[in-house]
Structures are given as structure tokens and as C-alpha cells.
Amino acid sequence: MEPPIQTYSPEWDEARKTRLGASDMGALLGVSPWDSPADVWASKRGAGRPQSDGSINTPIWWGHQEEPSIITAAVYEIVGEIDLPHVLTGWSWVIDGLMVSPDAVLTDEQTDPVDIPETLHALVEAKVVGLRSGYLWRLGPPQHVLAQAHTQMAVTGAVRCHVAARIAGAPVKVWPVDRDDELCAGLLNVVEQFWSYDDEPPHWEMLVEPVVRGL
Secondary structure, three states: OEEEEEOOOHHHHHHOOOOEEHHHHHHHHOOOOOOOHHHHHHHHOOOOOOOOOOOOOOHHHHHHHHHHHHHHHHHHHHHOOOOOOEEEOOEEEEEOOEEEOOOEEEEOOOOOHHHHHHOOOEEEEEEEEOHHHHHHHEOEOOHHHHHHHHHHHHHHOOOEEEEEEEEOOOOOEEEEEEOOHHHHHHHHHHHHHHHHOOOOOOOHHHHHHHHHHHO
């Protein structure tokens, strides 16, 4: 594993161009409502698509503005108070071909980001869900979010990821997602397979089907 880097730094922005991110995994598995495996291939291996510039008053910008409040509400829901556990934000962890940027890491005590993979900890993944997308959450976190959460756990070594969502302006709701070692291994294998092909695989769905069944 490479040294952790600060999320949204120039180093992070450069690294994401040549690595998959946890948010890419749902599309790569074919369970994203917005992007397809071909979109991920084009973005990372092909001609590429323009990346969002994060301009003010865009959905991405608003998501970043609300993340701290969602994390605070989630921690309160998880432990009943805001001060514990220690909340680490703003870091990304990198392995070959993959970089994850959990919204928050929860530990029992203040921990150096370098030591995160070796410590017992949990993650928080904060989501701002609009009214039109709320139906995707009627049974809990949808598959593309579960894929993101497990990818983050696979890289950081976390034992649990608390998915916290504010849906259509309602109070934050939290779903604990426990680590599935078999699923985490399958996701890392998907990443390895993605980078092993010189051309886009014609039957990618056959390669990812076992992983999708585990979500």
C-alpha cells in the first residue's frame, strides 16, 4: 500500500486519473443507475470523458458542503454522542490501480492515517440523496453504494462501514454494513482484472457476476 494522501489535494487529483475509485465500482459491476462499465473504461483506459470541475452550485459541490453535517449526525446516531469515537476525515488510501476516499474513519483513539489499515476501525460514507433518487433507497443502501462501501473496507481494512444518507432533506439515516471478506476479495479481483486487459472485455458481465451476487 502506498502512503495515504490528502483528499482533494493536487496529488489526489493526479492519482485518481490513473486509478479506479470506490465510487467507480458500482458502474464497473453494472449496478449503477447512472454509469456503465463502458463509461468507466472510457474514463480510465479509453479516450476519457470530461471530469466534473466541482463548480459552485453543482450536485457534487452541494454534496461536499453537506458531508460534515451528515458525518456529525451519523456519529451521534452510532454512538449517542459526538465526541467519541475519534473522527478522521480528509484522507485517501491507495493500492495498485485503486484509491479509496472514505468520508470519515472512526477509531477509538487518535490515529495516524498511515496506521489505519492495521487498526480496528469503521468508516462513514455520507450521501446526499435527492427526491428523484430516493426510491433507490427504499430497502436500504442500493447495490452501487454497497459496492463502494465494501471497496473502501477492502483497502482500508475496516470492519464496518456506516452508510449515512440524508434523503430528500429528511433527517440522516444510518445503515451499518459489516465487512464481508469474500466480497472484498472479489472486488479487488475485479480491479486487478480491469487493469489486466489491453482492450475492453466484450463479456465483462461474466467476470463480475459472482461479485454482484454477493452484494
